[in-house]
Amino acid sequence: MRSLAVVDADAPVRRKPTATRSKKRARKKTATKKAARPKRRATKTVKATNKPASRAVRTQSTRPKKAAVVAAVKREPLGHLLVEHKLRDAGFRGVVSSDKSLLEEYATDESIFNIKPQIVLQPKDQRDIEIAVKTLGAETGRFPSLSLTPRAAGTGLSGGSLTDSVVLDIAAHLTGINEPVTKGDGTTITCEPGAMWRDVEAQLKTVDCYLPPFPASKDICTIGGAIANNAAGPDSLRHGHMADWVASLDVTFHDGKTYTVKPLSYKELRALTKKKHAYATIAKEVFDLIVKHEETVTKAKPKTAKNSAGYPLWDVVSPSVKAFKRGVGTFDLTRLISGSQGTIGVVVRATLRAQPIAHDTSLIVIPVFNLADASSVVVEALQYDPINVEIFDGLTYDLALKNPDFFKDRISRVRYYQTLLSMYTTYHVRYGRRTPDFTLLVTLDTRDMGVVREALAAIRESGGARARLITNDTEKEMFWQIRRASYTLSKLKDTSRRPAAFLEDMTVPPENLGQFFAAIKKLLKKYKIDAAVHGHGGNGHFHFYPLLDFTSPATPPLIEKMAEEFFTTAIKFQGNICGEHNDGIIRTPHLNKMFNKKTLDLFAAVEHIFDPQDIFNPGKKVNPRFDIKESVRKTN
Numbered sequence: 001m002r003s004l005a006v007v008d009a010d011a012p013v014r015r016k017p018t019a020t021r022s023k024k025r026a027r028k029k030t031a032t033k034k035a036a037r038p039k040r041r042a043t044k045t046v047k048a049t050n051k052p053a054s055r056a057v058r059t060q061s062t063r064p065k066k067a068a069v070v071a072a073v074k075r076e077p078l079g080h081l082l083v084e085h086k087l088r089d090a091g092f093r094g095v096v097s098s099d100k101s102l103l104e105e106y107a108t109d110e111s112i113f114n115i116k117p118q119i120v121l122q123p124k125d126q127r128d129i130e131i132a133v134k135t136l137g138a139e140t141g142r143f144p145s146l147s148l149t150p151r152a153a154g155t156g157l158s159g160g161s162l163t164d165s166v167v168l169d170i171a172a173h174l175t176g177i178n179e180p181v182t183k184g185d186g187t188t189i190t191c192e193p194g195a196m197w198r199d200v201e202a203q204l205k206t207v208d209c210y211l212p213p214f215p216a217s218k219d220i221c222t223i224g225g226a227i228a229n230n231a232a233g234p235d236s237l238r239h240g241h242m243a244d245w246v247a248s249l250d251v252t253f254h255d256g257k258t259y260t261v262k263p264l265s266y267k268e269l270r271a272l273t274k275k276k277h278a279y280a281t282i283a284k285e286v287f288d289l290i291v292k293h294e295e296t297v298t299k300a301k302p303k304t305a306k307n308s309a310g311y312p313l314w315d316v317v318s319p320s321v322k323a324f325k326r327g328v329g330t331f332d333l334t335r336l337i338s339g340s341q342g343t344i345g346v347v348v349r350a351t352l353r354a355q356p357i358a359h360d361t362s363l364i365v366i367p368v369f370n371l372a373d374a375s376s377v378v379v380e381a382l383q384y385d386p387i388n389v390e391i392f393d394g395l396t397y398d399l400a401l402k403n404p405d406f407f408k409d410r411i412s413r414v415r416y417y418q419t420l421l422s423m424y425t426t427y428h429v430r431y432g433r434r435t436p437d438f439t440l441l442v443t444l445d446t447r448d449m450g451v452v453r454e455a456l457a458a459i460r461e462s463g464g465a466r467a468r469l470i471t472n473d474t475e476k477e478m479f480w481q482i483r484r485a486s487y488t489l490s491k492l493k494d495t496s497r498r499p500a501a502f503l504e505d506m507t508v509p510p511e512n513l514g515q516f517f518a519a520i521k522k523l524l525k526k527y528k529i530d531a532a533v534h535g536h537g538g539n540g541h542f543h544f545y546p547l548l549d550f551t552s553p554a555t556p557p558l559i560e561k562m563a564e565e566f567f568t569t570a571i572k573f574q575g576n577i578c579g580e581h582n583d584g585i586i587r588t589p590h591l592n593k594m595f596n597k598k599t600l601d602l603f604a605a606v607e608h609i610f611d612p613q614d615i616f617n618p619g620k621k622v623n624p625r626f627d628i629k630e631s632v633r634k635t636n
């Protein structure tokens with residue numbers, strides 16, 4: 001048995017429990033032993049790249065060997081033990097720990113999985129991250145099971161931050177935030193990746209700005225995690241994903257060096273590719289790949305408004321290769337790094353564009369008592385260019401009514417009582433004690449009150465007969481509080497079960513919502529399962545959280561079966577399976593439902609260009625390697 005002593009003299013930063021982290025120890029051996037399946041590696045990948053033959057051969061020959069050694073390292077984790085010492089020798093200053101209780105803390109995030117790492121690193125700064133990448137890169141030849149998985153606040157829902165090797169906790173120390181900078185072309189803010197979203201938001205508020213793609217988890221997640229997941233939220237209906245707000249990223253690539261990545265003109269790209277370093281090679285190879293496969297890349301772009309699946313090669317060269325070569329548009333690798341879940345490099349600094357806060361807005365609330373009306377109301381609301389169209393279900397509303405204490409810590413004291421009064425009055429008086437199937441929230445600009453009134457009338461006619469314009473601030477707050485709390489509230493439905501995040505990221509075109517909902521309802525009935533539902537109605541994006549008992553041995557196979565059937569249903573209605581929570585462990589094996597083989601090979605080629613030694617977070621986005629059934633958590 002190897003030593004589990006903390007190698008570093010500094011005490012590690014203990015992770016604060018996220019909303020659902022169980023205090024109980026996860027059952028042993030869940031993942032460390034079993035998740036290390038040999039990877040289906042990139043033999044095919046190479047075919048899609050422009051790599052010279054010699055390199056292709058080298059790549060193919062190392063892959064199977066790597067998978068074979070993974071199993072050996074599991075029995076005798078020499079490589080990991082060695083890395084602890086190598087890191088110190090290289091001058092790593094942060095915490096390097098294999099303390100058992102710390103490893104348990106990092107074995108879960110907000111996903112349905114439990115996978116124990118072998119080492120936790122808490123880098124002090126960028127230099128430590130560079131040392132970690134370089135040191136691991138040098139050892140993967142000898143110990144192919146070594147890898148490095150960045151982790152921030154651990155609120156991800158797809159298992160992106162979980163690993164059976166080395167976890168790199170970015171959020172322990174890299175939390176710096178600069179003051180916002182306002183110039184002629186707008187406001188930007190620069191921060192380290194571990195900065196909490198709420199702290200960056202507070203800084204931006206001082207100049208009356210905000211980051212529009214804010215996720216519902218903005219109070220508990222970091223900027224780096226949001227970039228790496230390409231997060232999105234209510235205002236993404238108008239303002240897009242996180243990637244749309246990135247001005248530049250400092251990224252540590254596989255050579256252990258950090259480069260500033262930002263959109264480049266053709267001239268700048270040509271100048272860069274003449275240089276001799278990792279970033280130059282990556283830029284050249286990705287550009288060549290897109291040039292060679294432009295048609296496949298363009299066709300692969302998902303049709304839904306939101307997408308976090310795969311590597312969005314279609315967003316890198318704009319508007320087209322031909323126009324770009326003529327000097328129009330940009331080549332933008334930040335588009336690939338955003339949403340890459342730490343699989344192609346480590347973000348160590350980000351500069352983000354911010355937007356002035358919209359103060360002059362109107363909220364229309366629509367209780368829908370008949371499921372079929374939800375779709376037509378959403379479609380009608382979209383005619384009026386809303387900032388957001390959000391939705392929560394009757395279960396969420398019921399749980400809010402039954403659990404007033406839930407909101408105590410979330411709202412200031414006086415406001416708390418006013419908000420509760422508003423909630424109960426709405427239910428007892430306005431709704432006649434009947435909970436709506438769904439509540440829709442539609443935010444419009446108030447620039448023209450005539451348009452707002454017109455929208456209200458049209459929504460009423462389209463099935464939202466009881467739609468109302470909310471003018472009272474407390475009532476507004478009440479509805480938004482319930483919407484934002486919907487996931488966490490669903491945990492209170494039955495504490496012997498847990499809302500399971502695996503069907504939670506499907507999106508369909510809004511006009512297909514009615515039929516999609518009906519099909520999902522049928523499936524839930526077939527499986528005899530309750531599910532909390534909320535989401536971003538305007539994007540046709542719904543978070544279904546089935547309530548499951550993770551202590552039951554029947555749950556892991558059920559998850560696999562349901563994922564298969566529900567994801568197929570989303571695709572049937574021209575939808576996708578991954579709107580904003582990213583692929584992680586749960587969706588990577590299902591990407592073949594969204595993308596053809598040629599496209600999947602291109603994704604694998606991209607990952608290989610950025611990460612030739614496969615250091616960064618293997619098994620996510622491409623080459624799935626975690627057995628879903630065996631990696632599922634065993635506690636609620």
Ligand SMILES: Cc1cc2nc3c(=O)[nH]c(=O)nc-3n(C[C@H](O)[C@H](O)[C@H](O)COP(=O)(O)OP(=O)(O)OC[C@H]3O[C@@H](n4cnc5c(N)ncnc54)[C@H](O)[C@@H]3O)c2cc1C
Binds near residue numbers: 233
């Ligand atoms: C209650 C709740 C509500 C949520 N609502 C939303 C929502 O509305 N919209 C949404 O998009 N998501 C939502 N999420 C999911 C999640 O909170 C977000 O995606 C969040 O932005 C992840 O940030 P994090 O700091 O927790 O990252 P983590 O979970 O720690 O990491 C996420 C991924 O990023 C990678 N990563 C982290 N840091 C870096 C780095 N510096 N460099 C490279 N890779 C890195 C990790 O390896 C991992 O793959 C929600 C989650 C919860 C629990």
